[in-house]
Amino acid sequence: MSQSYETVIGLEVHVQLTTNTKIFCGCSKDFGQTPNSQTCPVCLGLPGALPVLNQQVVELAIKTGLATNCQIAPRSIFARKNYFYPDLPKGYQISQFELPICEHGWLDIDLENGERKRIGITRAHMEEDAGKLIHGDTPQTAGNSLVDLNRACTPLLEIVSEPDMRSADEAIDYLKKLHQIVVYLGVCDGNLEEGSFRCDANVSVRPYDQEEFGTRAEVKNINSFRFIKQAIEYEVERQIDLIEGGGKVVQETRLFDSDTGMTRSMRGKEDAHDYRYFPDPDLVPLVISPEWIEKVRATLPELPEVKRGRFVEELGMSDYDAGVLASDRALADYFDACVALGSDAKSCANWIMGEILRKLKETDTEITDVPITPELLTGLLARIADNTISGKIAKTVFEKMWQNGQSADQIIDAEGLKQVTDSGAIEALVDEVVAANPDQVAEYLGGKDKLIGFFVGKVMQASQGKANPGMVNQLLKKKLTGN
Amino acid sequence: MTVYDLTLAELRAKLDKRELSAVEVTKTYLDRIAATNPALNTFITICNETALAEAQAADQAIAEGKAQALTGLPIAAKDIFNTAGLRTTCASRILDNYVSPYDATAIARIKEQKAVIIGKLNMDEFAMGSSNENSAFGPVRNPWNQDLVPGGSSGGSAASVAARQAVAALGTDTGGSIRQPASHCSVVGLKPTYGRVSRYGVIAYASSLDQVGPVTRDVRDCALMLQAIAGYDPADSTSVNTPVADYQSNLTGNLKGLKIGLPKEYFIEGLDDDVRKAVEQAAEKYRELGAEIIEVSLPHTSYAVACYYLIATAEASSNLARYDGVRYGLRAENAENLVDMYMQTRAAGFGSEVKRRIMLGTYALSSGYYDAYYLKAQKVRTLIRQDFLNAFETVDALLTPVAPTPAFALGEKVNDPLQMYLSDIYTIPVNLAGTCAMSLPCGFSTDERPIGLQLIGKPFDEATLLRTAHAYEQATEWHKRKTEF
C-alpha cells in the first residue's frame, strides 16, 4: 500500500558552534559543570541585561555557509522569537528570521544507483540555544522540573534544507554529508549524543500523482543517524495509516522516543504557534563585506569531496581508498603530510588504512595523537622501497616505532634488521636448508612445486627474516633445479 | 543657605575646599529625605547604611586628592537602574523583593567617581506612564503642589531634585519620561541622543527608544552629570562610539549666529495659553540673546503618538516576557500547571497600565497584524526622523513646549489612557527621531504650576544643546525659584 505514497523530507539541523564563549555573553560554554554556574546577567535574562554578538560565531557561520554553497547575506539581522518556556530565560529566543546570514545553498548526495542528487539548503541562521530542563528524581525534587541555564545562549547555526529528500536513506546521506563538512571545518565537534549536532525532520507523504505536499509533522529529538531512519520510517507509516484510515495528518511537533522507536505529539508546545517575530532592537544589523567573506574563504580547508577527487586523479588512488582517507580531516592531513614528505601514495595509503588504523583502534588513540609522525612513517616506507627491510620486517619496525618513537633507521640498526642482500650469505643458507631437507627436495623435484614456499620459509627463518625474499626465491630455484 | 540648597557644582567646590565633608552632606540629605519622603513618596529605597559608607570612602578619596566631579555627592537613581546589592523594583510588584546582583553601566560610572547613591526613586511601573500614578508603591506628589502629579515616568527623579532630596538624579526617557516631569517640577532634564549613554543594566521598556539622562537643579549640573555617564559601552550594542565633548567648557553663554527653529505643528490647538505664552517669551529671550528664530515645519508630528504606542508597546510586550516567575521576582502560588503559573504570576505582578501595553504590543506583533501595525509604525518613524533631519539642515536647535499643559491633578487622567498618551505629543517625536533634547524651567502658570521649555538638538550635539540652555538660564531666574519643601 505504501508504494502508492511518496515520502517528502526536509531537515532542520542545529549545529552547536565551537566557540570559547556563548553567542551573546562572555560565559564559558564548558559542559558538565554545576548547574547555573556558567551564567551571567545576559544568559540568565536578568532585567536590564543586553546581548552583544560574539564575532567568532559570525566567522564560523560564514565558513559553514561557504562550504555548503550558500550566499552570504551582505546585511542580516537578528530577530526575537517570542514564546514562554522555563528553559528560555528572556521569554524569547534571539534568532534570525527575515534576512538570515546564509541562503540558497546546496549539497550533493550520492544515491545507491550511482546518481548524484542535489539537496537544496534554504537557509542557515545564527541563534542562541535554550537551557536544559531536568526532571527531578531525588526526594527533594521528585515531581518537579529543574532549570539549568549553563547551555542557555550557546551559539547554534540552524541549517534548513529544502524538502528535497524522498527517503530516510537520502535524509541520512544528506545528514552524514553535512556532519562531515561541519566537523571538517572545525565549526562543530559533531557529537550527536551530546546534542552538538541535532536534527529535526519535517516529514510528509503524498500520493505519487499529487503535486502539492501533504501536511507535515516535525519530528524532534533525534540524536543518532540510526534513530533518524527509525523516526522517519515510523512517521511515514503513521501518516499513511492515518490517511488510509480516512484520517488527516495534523501539522504538529512530535517527539521521537528512542526506547519505543515511535513518535508522539508534544503537548507542551501546543500554544506556541504565534512567535511574533520582530527585529531585536537590542542588536544592530550585521553587515558582511565581500572582503570579509574572502578572508574567511581563504581559511577554508580542502573539503572532503574535493580531497577525494584529488586523491583519485592526482595520486591514482582507488575511489574507495580515497573516500576512506578523505572522510576524516585529520587522517587526510596525515596522509597528505606523508605524501608531501615523499611517501609513495599507494603504499602509504595501504599502511595508514591497515596498520595505522588498526593500531589506533587497538590503543584507543586519535590520529592527532598518533606516536608515528608522518616523518617516521615516510622513513619506514623508504626503507621498504629501497629493500633495506622486507614488508614483514617493516611490521616489526612499525611496532617498535609506535612504542619508542625512534626512526626506522635507528630501529633497523639497533635491532640488526637490515635485509641481507649479499648473495653469498644467502646462498650459504640455501645450501644448508637444501642439505637438511632431502625428502622435500625429492618431492619438489617430483613435481610438487608448492614446496618452494616451505624452502623459502626455512631460509627466511634461518636468516631471522632478514634475507631478501626475492633473492632467496631465485637462489633456491636455481639450487634445486640445478640451473 | 542650607547644604541641600547648593547645586552640584557649588557642593563640589565646598567639598574640595573641605568646608564640608561628604559624610556631612550625605547625613543632611538622609535627614531631609526622612522628613519629606512621607509627604512626597519619591523614594522606594533609601540607602541609609550604604550611603554613609560610600560617603566615608568619598571623603577618603578627597583627602587623598583623588576627587572627581561627582565624588561625595548624593545622587539618587530611578528604580529602573540595576544597583548591585540594592533592591531594584522598577516600581512593580513583580520585582518587589528583587535584589540586583549587578550595576547598570551608568551606575558603575558614577560609582567610579565615588558619588554617593542616596536612594532609589519612585517611577511609573516599568517606566510606563506620564503621571507617576502607575507605581506599585503609590503615586509621587509634586513638591510644588501636592495635589498635582509630578509627571512621569521619572516622577521620583524630578520631584526629588525639585524637593532638594538629592543633589541630582538619574532618570530614563522613552517618550518624554525625563523631560515632562522635569517640566512639571521646574528642574532641568536631559534626554541624550540614542546611543550616547549605555542602556546596559537599565530595565528595558522599549529598547529602541529608551535612553538614560540626568535630572538636575541647573544646566551646569546637567553638563557635569552627562559628562560622567556619557560614552561608548561595549556591553550595549546600541551604544555609539563617538567622541564625548567637554560639556562644561562649552557653556560659554555665546549664542551668536545660533539658529533656533519653532516647529509650527507644536503651537496648535490644545496647547495651554500659559504654556504658549511662556514658550513664546522664551523665544523672545533667545532673540534678545542674539539667536535667530526661524519657523520650521515637522509635518509628520501628528502621527508620532500613534507611531510611538505601537513601537513602544510591541517592544515592551517582548521585553517584559522575562518576568515569568521562574528565575526571580514574584511567582504565583498554587498554580495548576506551568501555563497557569505564568498567567497568574503576571496577572498578580503587573499593574493595569503595564498589562494594557503588553496586550497592545502583543496584538501589534501577532500573526496577521505585524505589517499593518509594527512595520507600518517603523516606516512612519522614518518619516518623523526625516522631519527632524530636514529641520536641522536650516537650524541648530528647536524650541518647543515640553507638554501641552502644566502638571495636572492626581487622578485627573487615570481613567482615560488615550488622553494620557496624547499629553506626550511634544516629547515623543524626539525619541522616535533618536536625537537629544532637554527641558528647562521657563515660567509658571497663573495658578503657579511650573512650565518647562524644550530644546531639541542635533544628534550627538549635546554640547550645543547645553550651551543653548545655559545661556537662557543665565538670562532668567526661573531655575532659582524653589519649592517650599
Added chain:
Amino acid sequence: MKITRTEVEHVSRLARLALSAEELDSLTGEMDAILGYVEQLATLDTEGIVPTAHAVPMENAFRPDEVKVGFTAEQALSNAPDAAESAFRVGRIIE
C-alpha cells in the same frame, strides 16, 4: 469594532496574562479606542519607505570570543522563587 473580546482573550493567552472578566471588558474598550486612534497611520503613504529600527544608524557591534567570569550558581540563584540542587525549580513539565 477594531478588536473583539474574543481576540483580546486570545492575546491575553499569547501574553500569558490572566485577565478577570472585568479586565477583559475594559481592555476590549480601551484597546479598541487606541487601535481606532492608530488607524490614522494607514492614511500615510509609506510605499518604498525603509522602516527605522534604530533612529541612529548603527551596524556591527561585536564582542571578542573571550571568556569573562560570570556568576557562581549561588549568585545566579540568589533571587530564585524556588531552587533545588543548584537549579531553578518549577512544577513538573510534561512534554
